Amino acid sequence: xxxxxxxxxxxxxxxxxxxxxxxxxxxxxNRLYWYRQTLGQGPxxxxxxxxxxxxxxxRLLSDRFSAERPKGSFSTLEIQRTEQGDSAMxxxxxxxxxxxxxxxFGQGTRLTVV
Amino acid sequence: xxxxxxxxxxxxxxxxxxxTLRCNFSDSVNNLQWFHQNPxxxxxxxxxxxxxxxxxxxxxxxxxxxxxxxxxxxxxxxxTDSGVYFCAVETSGSRLTFGEGTQLxxxx
Numbered sequence: 152x153x154x155x156x157x158x159x160x161x162x163x164x165x166x167x168x169x170x171x172x173x174x175x176x177x178x179x180x181n182r183l184y185w186y187r188q189t190l191g192q193g194p195x196x197x198x199x200x201x202x203x204x205x206x207x208x209x210r211l212l213s214d215r216f217s218a219e220r221p222k223g224s225f226s227t228l229e230i231q232r233t234e235q236g237d238s239a240m241x242x243x244x245x246x247x248x249x250x251x252x253x254x255x256f257g258q259g260t261r262l263t264v265v
Numbered sequence: 266x267x268x269x270x271x272x273x274x275x276x277x278x279x280x281x282x283x284x285t286l287r288c289n290f291s292d293s294v295n296n297l298q299w300f301h302q303n304p305x306x307x308x309x310x311x312x313x314x315x316x317x318x319x320x321x322x323x324x325x326x327x328x329x330x331x332x333x334x335x336x337x338x339x340x341x342x343x344x345t346d347s348g349v350y351f352c353a354v355e356t357s358g359s360r361l362t363f364g365e366g367t368q369l370x371x372x373x
Contacts, residue, residue: 184360193269193351193363194308207359240306244361253296254353254361256308 153177155257157243163263164233171229172260176245183226184254185218186242187211194242200226201248233264267292267356271364278342278371286337286367288352296355297328299337301348302366308351311337342371 156175164170176183182201186194197216198208202223212218215233220226230237240261244254268291278284288297299311312319312326314335319326323342328335339346349368353361 182359186361188306191365193353193365194361196360196362199359209360242306242308244308253310253313254298255310256300258305258307261306 155243155245155255157241157257157260159260160258161261161263163265166235166264167232169229169231170233170262171227172241172243172262173225173227174243174257175225176243177255178224179247180245180255181223181248182246183220184244184246185226185228186244188240188242188259189238197228230262233262235264238262238264267294267354267362269352269354269362269364271350271352271367273367274365275368276370278369280342280344280371280373282342282371283338283340284342284369286339286350286352286369288335288337288364290333290335290352290354292333292356294330294333294354294356297335298353298355298361299326299335300351300353301346302351303348311350339369342369344371344373347371 184199185197188194200220215231240259242259244256246254270289296315300308316330323340325338349366353363
């Protein structure tokens with residue numbers, strides 16, 4: 152069990168550019184979640200997958216955001232045409248199907264849009 | 266949606282002191298977790314505690330689900346305990362809803 156892994160750890164991009172983040176969950180976990188955290192706030196839910204199916208999306212996930220989990224293993228989160236308001240920490244978590252409230256988080260990807 | 270309130274928002278202690286952090290939630294929950302966010306941003310699992318009491322070293326937690334609150338106790342605090350403590354609840358078998366956290370500073 153190597154834990155949840157996220158890459159990159161930090162990303163600085165210019166406004167208008169596209170960015171993609173990767174998350175590798177704990178291998179036996181069926182569920183994978185994406186959260187966003189801005190300074191001074193708690194993490195906010197964006198979306199989650201059960202295996203390869205995306206089952207729920209938050210209203211925070213605008214049409215510039217897309218997430219995939221093509222083979223039910225790793226996941227990617229893409230942000231198109233980044234805006235300064237997208238600057239945040241993007242956190243990935245995974246959990247086993249039968250204990251969905253027991254989530255384990257990665258170290259996050261800190262995005263700065265300049 | 267469910268509301269999660271944590272108190273106090275900020276707490277400053279001297280090393281060795283004890284503290285209690287509180288989490289109130291507005292509806293019934295299936296699960297509750299306490300996390301410590303380290304200075305590098307990672308959320309470290311402390312307790313998975315939908316009900317009852319658990320202890321792990323100097324930390325313990327109690328959730329009273331019928332009264333919709335949970336408490337995190339830190340005894341003999343150390344400087345390494347500094348950081349933000351989050352309570353998060355799960356209601357619908359999917360997402361966690363987080364409180365805004367308690368920022369703990371332990372001074373030597």
